[in-house]
Amino acid sequence: MKHILKGALAVSAIALSLTMAQAQDLAPLNSDSEPDRMDWSELDAKFGALPPPAAGTKVGGVSKTLTNEYWRSLGEGYQNVATKLGVELVYQAAQNEGDQLGQLSIAENLISQGFNALLFSPQSDANLVPALEAAKAAGIPVLNVNDAVIPSAEHYVGNVQKGNGVNVANWFITNRPDGGKVAVIEGQPGVYAAGQRTAGFTETINAAGKFEVVASVPANWSREEAFNAAATILQQYPDLIGFYANNDGMALGVVEAVKAAGKAETVAVFGTDGVSDAYAAIRAGDLTGTVDSFPVLTGEIAMEVSLRLMAGQPLPRVVATPQALITKDNVETYATTDMAALRAALLAK
Amino acid sequence: MKTVFSRIRFRDAGTLLGLILISAVFAAQSDTFLTTPNLVNILQQSTINACIALGMTLVIISGGIDLSVGPVAALSAVLGAAMLVAGVPVPLAIAGALAVGVACGFVNGALITWGGLQPFIVTLGGLSLYRALALIYTGGTPIFGLPDEFRALTNGTLMGIPNPVIVVGVLAIAAWVILNKTPLGEYFMAVGGNPEAARIAGVPVTLTKMAAYMISGLMAAVAAMILIGRLGAAEPTMGTLWELDAIAAAAIGGASLMGGRGSIPGTLIGCIILGTLRNGLTLMNVQAFYQLLATGIIIIVAMLIDKVTSGKEG
Numbered sequence: 001m002k003h004i005l006k007g008a009l010a011v012s013a014i015a016l017s018l019t020m021a022q023a024q025d026l027a028p029l030n031s032d033s034e035p036d037r038m039d040w041s042e043l044d045a046k047f048g049a050l051p052p053p054a055a056g057t058k059v060g061g062v063s064k065t066l067t068n069e070y071w072r073s074l075g076e077g078y079q080n081v082a083t084k085l086g087v088e089l090v091y092q093a094a095q096n097e098g099d100q101l102g103q104l105s106i107a108e109n110l111i112s113q114g115f116n117a118l119l120f121s122p123q124s125d126a127n128l129v130p131a132l133e134a135a136k137a138a139g140i141p142v143l144n145v146n147d148a149v150i151p152s153a154e155h156y157v158g159n160v161q162k163g164n165g166v167n168v169a170n171w172f173i174t175n176r177p178d179g180g181k182v183a184v185i186e187g188q189p190g191v192y193a194a195g196q197r198t199a200g201f202t203e204t205i206n207a208a209g210k211f212e213v214v215a216s217v218p219a220n221w222s223r224e225e226a227f228n229a230a231a232t233i234l235q236q237y238p239d240l241i242g243f244y245a246n247n248d249g250m251a252l253g254v255v256e257a258v259k260a261a262g263k264a265e266t267v268a269v270f271g272t273d274g275v276s277d278a279y280a281a282i283r284a285g286d287l288t289g290t291v292d293s294f295p296v297l298t299g300e301i302a303m304e305v306s307l308r309l310m311a312g313q314p315l316p317r318v319v320a321t322p323q324a325l326i327t328k329d330n331v332e333t334y335a336t337t338d339m340a341a342l343r344a345a346l347l348a349k
Numbered sequence: 350m351k352t353v354f355s356r357i358r359f360r361d362a363g364t365l366l367g368l369i370l371i372s373a374v375f376a377a378q379s380d381t382f383l384t385t386p387n388l389v390n391i392l393q394q395s396t397i398n399a400c401i402a403l404g405m406t407l408v409i410i411s412g413g414i415d416l417s418v419g420p421v422a423a424l425s426a427v428l429g430a431a432m433l434v435a436g437v438p439v440p441l442a443i444a445g446a447l448a449v450g451v452a453c454g455f456v457n458g459a460l461i462t463w464g465g466l467q468p469f470i471v472t473l474g475g476l477s478l479y480r481a482l483a484l485i486y487t488g489g490t491p492i493f494g495l496p497d498e499f500r501a502l503t504n505g506t507l508m509g510i511p512n513p514v515i516v517v518g519v520l521a522i523a524a525w526v527i528l529n530k531t532p533l534g535e536y537f538m539a540v541g542g543n544p545e546a547a548r549i550a551g552v553p554v555t556l557t558k559m560a561a562y563m564i565s566g567l568m569a570a571v572a573a574m575i576l577i578g579r580l581g582a583a584e585p586t587m588g589t590l591w592e593l594d595a596i597a598a599a600a601i602g603g604a605s606l607m608g609g610r611g612s613i614p615g616t617l618i619g620c621i622i623l624g625t626l627r628n629g630l631t632l633m634n635v636q637a638f639y640q641l642l643a644t645g646i647i648i649i650v651a652m653l654i655d656k657v658t659s660g661k662e663g
Contacts, residue, residue, distance in 0.1 A: 028493070066637055093637045097588035100578075102627065107392045109631040112387055126491050126582035130504075190489020190585070254495060 008074055028151035029144075029317070032196055033164045037318035040301045041347055043213040043308070044080050050304050051311040053087050060115040062107045062131075063093040063149070064327055065124055068294050069275050074145070078119065080339065085307070090115075100127035107131035117141045117306040125192065141309050145302045146321075156311065156318045157302040161193045164291040168244045168270045171289065172205060177267075179210025180241035183233045185226045185254055187246035196220075196270055197246045205334055206235015214240070219250050226253035230331040234261045242268040248278040250289055251276045255286045258261065274326060274334075289327040294346075295324060295340025322346045363654060367601075369645075371622060375629030383634055389511065393575040396513040399617055402525045402595040402602075403517075404568030406616045410528070410600055411561040412541035412608025413468035417457060418569040418595060419588030424481040425449040426573035430492040430583030439499045447570045454566025458559040465618035476592075483585040491584040494546045495577060502579025513575045520571065524564075525613040533560060541608030575641030597618045597644070598623055601623055601651040622647065 025089050028133045038046065045148065061078050063071045075091040082089035100123045106129050110118060110192045112259045118135055122128040125148050132150055144150050146158035172182065184201060187194030198216060205211045219225035225346035226245060233239060234257060243258070245251035251271025264286070274292025281287035298321040305319050324346060326334050333345050360547055383638045401418050408415045430448025432441065453475065505512045528534035536557040539547040544622045548554050572591075577583040601608070602615025626647060630640045 090634050092631060092634070095641050098586070100584075100587060100589070101394075101397060105624070105627050106631050108390055108394065109387075109628050111630065112381055112384070112390065124491065124584050124586060125586075126493070126580040126584055129581050130579045188489070190484075190487070201607050250452075 026152060026154060029133060029149050029153050029156060029193060031144075031149045031156045031158060031318055032160055034156070034318045036322060038316050038318045039117070039320050040322060042300075043319070047308060047313050047315070050085075050307060051313075053139065053220055053310065054308050055086070056088075057307075057310065058090070058115045059117050059119065059303065060110040060111065060113070061089065061091040061119040061121075061145075062103060062128070063091065064122045065099070066093045066099050067096065073295035075297040077296040077301075077339075079299075080272045080296070081300050081307075082305035085095045087303075087307070089303075094123065097123060100124055103129055104128060108134060111135050111138060111140065115140060116310055118141065119143050119145050119302055119306060120150070121145045121333075122150055125150060131176050139311075141306065143306050143309070144300055146298065149192055154317065155305070155315070156159065157305050158298065158321055159293045160320050161196035161325055162200035163323055164272045164293070165197040165202070165244065166204045167323065168272075169201045169208070170206035170258045170269070170287070171270070171325060172211065172242055172328070173208045175224055176241055177210075179208070179212075180238050181212050181239060182242045183212045183214055183230075183237070183240060184216040185229055185243060185245040186216060187250070188220045189218050191287045194246045202246045215321070219245075219253070221247055221249060223249045223253035226250035227257045230254040230257035231260065234258065234263060234267070240267055242270070242288075244270045246272055248273045248275045248287075249291065252277060252281060255281060259286070279326070279331060279335055282326060282328055287330065289291065291323055292326050292334060293321065294334075294342065296337075296345075297342055301341060324349065327348050352626040360655070360658070361612055361615045361618065363658065364602055364615050364622070364651070367651065368618050368622050368625065371625055371647075375625070375632065379629065379632040382629055386440070386511075387628065387632075389509070389514075390515045391621065391624045391628045393511045394628065396413055396511075396517045396619045397576055398576065398591070398598055398623065399517045399593045399620040400520065400568050400572035401591050402598040402616045402620050403521055403525045403613065404530075404565035405592070405595040406599045406602070406604050406611045406613060407524065407528065407537055408561045408565045409596070409604045409606060410541045410608060410611040411537045411558055413461065413558065413561060413564060414472060414596070414606070415454075415457065415565045416469065416472040416592045417453065417479055418565060418572075419591035420476055420479035420483065421450055421453040421566050421586040422573035422576070423583075423585055424453065424479045424486075425570035426577045426583040426587060427487050427492060429570075429574060430495055431486075433495050433499055434492060439496070439502075442499070443574055446574055447567055450566040450568075450570025450573070451563050452566070453569075454563035455559070457566070458562035460556040462563065463559050470658070480585070490583060490597060493582045495581050495583070497611050500578050500581055503575050513579070513659050516575065520568070521611065521613055521617055527615055533557070536563060537610055541610070543609070584593045594623065597648050601648060603655065619651075 015081050066072055078089055092106045103123050104127055107128050111134050132142050143151035144156045154246050184198050186198050202213050213236050217229050219229050243254045246253055248271035254269050268288040271290040274290050278290040336342050381387055401484050425446040428449050432442035432445050444638050457475055460466050536552050540554050540557045598619035599616045601619035604611030
């Protein structure tokens, strides 16, 4: 009953927003805590197999930048599904992660071209708002795929950012039962993903009681800044037992600092994202672990969700995509490029 | 004096010809390109850069450079948005935000003229300084929830033309009048062309430079208002690399970074060329890396043509 009510509310909200071309009717989205949500693994069970798309279906993807492996991989995921089902895909990206206006132009230019759905990965929470509103007015469904969260987005597919930090904290709680001092290397201040990852880690590990977060400093996603910050922290707290970095680039900087300080044996280092360099470093024994959010698989799921929406399925506002803690013990299981095998491994978890 | 004006007009015709050529190529490649909504789209998307580039053109003509425009825009955006969200009446909040822009321009100008520092270095410092202030003020998070009353100003249209395009059009005419019909315009040209000669001829060099940077700050604030109206939010990180787009547009339009030369119509066409390139290449589904390549080639080709034609005339 509650669900039907919610659905009716959502439909009326959409109708209202169409007539008024306004986005104020939905509560501002918080992708981690939005109650109207489901996990990707329940899609088939709740809504059945993926409905085949109509002939000539066109989907447009607007991504952050192709200079970052993560966004290239996400596009690969879109393309996998598009190729398999005969959907035409246009995947465009801005020139760099700071290019907010350029990305907006790209998104606006795509709207005029008759796409059946658009997948947006915005540079910031606000920069694609006009495009979202224009698409809404044109009746084109828009999916906000990962990272920055547009508050007025009706559909979001992505990672539970807080879960990344929680996963790492749980590793420490299980594997370092005596507790100790830990430190966090944060991403850019004010960025949603960075704040949530840090909060997930800090809250979980503090709740365990035996740990102390002695430092939590921003390194702005930069490997070099992370190296410097970690070197300083290690000097100040020689008995530190671990670092959690908000992304893999920074974690790899921390690894170098830990090695330079001769503490590779005693200090565990974790990253987030699961880029290929991180996998290599885990195999080499340099990086203790990372939380992989499987960008290719995320891309596939986002594309599938857009096809389900086109088929009229009443999906919840947020569909959470998979993530898993990768360490030396399971690195080979998750390193596979065979997406079917990866799905099976994640579903079995 | 007459030859200078005829030369600039000749140069503007060249820039326009470039725009027509580029448009013809895109029109042949994409059915969507020449539709009215798409052309309006291009103008709309070019407004922010045009706004910044108009101020930049005046600064460049006066022999300077303003690298701080993006962060100035960000600072006036967050302060303006904070006022709007706090319930300050819309005209007052806009005036406040524009005053922030002018004040930043004043600081730049004061350091350059009275402080005797180089424009490149001063505004490079400003680039970090104003960005830092915007970040510190907001704690890094965007300000959402701008009133609809304010957003209606930037999202409305007049006879099918978006309001921002009209605003920038009016500002461009104003800039043209200042540059070509007032003593201040002659001062800009004189100070940029030969500061020593200008000083001896009795041109108020300090005030002229001051005016250029304050206008540039004002235009950055106007661009900020247009953008936050469209986005419905102000972000302290907005405006990254705006200075380079504006310099590129001014250069394509015929401004000389040595000072003393530049054109308002040329800069506007330069902005539209950059906007058209981005629009057309997206319609043709050309990837970002190649779009960057095309932009670079256009700038260099424009400079080469500039060199060749000025050689002929000189």
